[in-house]
Amino acid sequence: MTQPLIELADLGFAWPGQAQLLDIPHFTLAPGETLFLKGPSGSGKTTLLGLLGGVQRAQSGHIRLLGQDLGQLSAGARDRFRVDHTGYIFQQFNLLPFLSVRENVELPCRFSRLRAERARQRHGSVDAAAAALLDHLGLRTELLGRRADELSIGQQQRVAAARALIGQPELVIADEPTSALDFDAREAFLQLLFAECRAAGASLLFVSHDQSLAPLFDRSLSLGELNRAAKSVEV
Amino acid sequence: MHLIRIALASLANRRFTALLTVFAIALSVCLLLAVERVRTEARASFANTISGTDLIVGARSGSVNLLLYSVFRIGNATNNIRWDSFERFANHRQVKWAIPISLGDSHRGYRVMGTSTAYFEHYRYARSQALQLAQGREFADDPFEVVLGAEVAQALGYGLGEKIVLAHGVATISLLKHDDKPFTVVGILERTGTPVDRTLHISLAGMEALHIDWQNGMPARGAAQISADQARAMDLQPKQITAFMLGLNSKIATFSLQREINEFRGEPLLAILPGVALQELWSLMGTAEQALFVVSLFVVLTGLIGMLTAILTSLNERRREMAILRSVGARPWHIASLLVLEAFTLALAGVAFGVALLYLGIAGSQGFVQASYGLYLALNAPSSYEWKLLGGILAAAVAMGSVPAWRAYRQSLADGLSIRL
Numbered sequence: 001m002t003q004p005l006i007e008l009a010d011l012g013f014a015w016p017g018q019a020q021l022l023d024i025p026h027f028t029l030a031p032g033e034t035l036f037l038k039g040p041s042g043s044g045k046t047t048l049l050g051l052l053g054g055v056q057r058a059q060s061g062h063i064r065l066l067g068q069d070l071g072q073l074s075a076g077a078r079d080r081f082r083v084d085h086t087g088y089i090f091q092q093f094n095l096l097p098f099l100s101v102r103e104n105v106e107l108p109c110r111f112s113r114l115r116a117e118r119a120r121q122r123h124g125s126v127d128a129a130a131a132a133l134l135d136h137l138g139l140r141t142e143l144l145g146r147r148a149d150e151l152s153i154g155q156q157q158r159v160a161a162a163r164a165l166i167g168q169p170e171l172v173i174a175d176e177p178t179s180a181l182d183f184d185a186r187e188a189f190l191q192l193l194f195a196e197c198r199a200a201g202a203s204l205l206f207v208s209h210d211q212s213l214a215p216l217f218d219r220s221l222s223l224g225e226l227n228r229a230a231k232s233v234e235v
Numbered sequence: 236m237h238l239i240r241i242a243l244a245s246l247a248n249r250r251f252t253a254l255l256t257v258f259a260i261a262l263s264v265c266l267l268l269a270v271e272r273v274r275t276e277a278r279a280s281f282a283n284t285i286s287g288t289d290l291i292v293g294a295r296s297g298s299v300n301l302l303l304y305s306v307f308r309i310g311n312a313t314n315n316i317r318w319d320s321f322e323r324f325a326n327h328r329q330v331k332w333a334i335p336i337s338l339g340d341s342h343r344g345y346r347v348m349g350t351s352t353a354y355f356e357h358y359r360y361a362r363s364q365a366l367q368l369a370q371g372r373e374f375a376d377d378p379f380e381v382v383l384g385a386e387v388a389q390a391l392g393y394g395l396g397e398k399i400v401l402a403h404g405v406a407t408i409s410l411l412k413h414d415d416k417p418f419t420v421v422g423i424l425e426r427t428g429t430p431v432d433r434t435l436h437i438s439l440a441g442m443e444a445l446h447i448d449w450q451n452g453m454p455a456r457g458a459a460q461i462s463a464d465q466a467r468a469m470d471l472q473p474k475q476i477t478a479f480m481l482g483l484n485s486k487i488a489t490f491s492l493q494r495e496i497n498e499f500r501g502e503p504l505l506a507i508l509p510g511v512a513l514q515e516l517w518s519l520m521g522t523a524e525q526a527l528f529v530v531s532l533f534v535v536l537t538g539l540i541g542m543l544t545a546i547l548t549s550l551n552e553r554r555r556e557m558a559i560l561r562s563v564g565a566r567p568w569h570i571a572s573l574l575v576l577e578a579f580t581l582a583l584a585g586v587a588f589g590v591a592l593l594y595l596g597i598a599g600s601q602g603f604v605q606a607s608y609g610l611y612l613a614l615n616a617p618s619s620y621e622w623k624l625l626g627g628i629l630a631a632a633v634a635m636g637s638v639p640a641w642r643a644y645r646q647s648l649a650d651g652l653s654i655r656l
Contacts, residue, residue: 053562056651079566096556099244110564
């Protein structure tokens, strides 16, 4: 069996002075897998993503990303590890409004030498990689030089997807990226995202409270089932 | 490199506040440099007023007072001194040259000074520069000849051969005019940047002739009047003068001669060293000059605090920007340096704009300032002291930028990749 991309073991986390928020005995995500994680607000979803991104540190247990235990890295090393291997898409307002579309897409390559290198290997240059990704995601090339805030919300989310995917990170984390889109646009956006993740060989961890999207994924999980702390609260 | 690009783009996105901040800093920098230039120039021109004179002697009063009326043509002597006292010290074996000075009259607000041709020969200003005639010649044997300072000639539009009437007393509007004895302009001096420019020079004989028929401070009437031609024929040897300047054979003798004059039994005299008195006077004015400098420093500080306020207020609305940067790999210190860079950029733009304003201002007001205040403001490159001031402002801006940088650093650690809205 191949090494899982993400592996959580006996993960425990609580914000200072608050009750245990997360208690996850076991969770894995395989390379290339797409996973729908259902999490209503307040379920510790944001905290879990923070832990996976290495922004917070677990109080107990392990988080392994590509076999690397995040808890053993320093804060700076976790930041570097995050940008090298993870792309993020958020709910909305993902982009720096004052930069051009191209500059927004290329941002991860500015902070990660590894991703810049991978983009160059595959497309010849970072610029070419950005243009190719935006083209695949259906954005016309003349939009490249536009300021990001001149685009529609749907276009902005596709730019955010291109940014998450540039330089082929092994993992793409999407946190309610479709909540600002209407239903048809949601499904179209997801199909594009799947195709690009497949092409890049990236796993997709998709967090949403919108159960209707779940059937489109390889696997679907509820954070409430994973998290023992949530259950005990409910009881 | 990309951090600079992001900082600039982010600033450009808030260009209205950014421009206001830059403008505030620019104005304060311009003010600081202008004050600095003017005070440097004022001090230099002040110290340049007189040189080469070892002792100034007048009736006993204060040294600053004596300096003010004898050199700066400000205020009045409390008393005159006798001609024989002057002669006694002018012929002293230590004395190389002596310039008598007789004050008390004026012409349209400019002081008239009676003196001898020794004045043109021996008076020095700045770095031992002698007086030069721009036009004409020194006054000669005829008592009713006048040599104008450059500013007098320029301001009043006088040329050679002009007949002018002097007024009794030093008030701008004088009711008592010496209109029976007009003077002819025979020479105009080169500009010196000193009070010499604002002086009309006549001979002691001329000064005596003006007042020869005066009694008890009033002009004579009727038959007692003496015309200019009659005066020319009379003995115009003055009996009194206001002060005199001495140049010595050897500087070493300065103090002993000063003591000798101060202890002179003939009449109460005061001898001062011009350099010492200048310094005493400057220390009086220096306080005001220092205060002005400190005030302008505070104005710069105010400009920088305005910048700090603008950046700090922007922080909250930029949490999203910071979180996005974090999610694409910016580390907390990247965020902090972004804000320091921003402060530095604003200050640098402000300083550059302020210096540009200063030079524009100097270029525009140079002529006016020189004409009205006798200060020559040169369009020089910034002095090393000014560079230090500018560097200090930038350093202060960076230090201030570290406040929002620290807050953003803390904030971005706490917020992580997402902002709870």
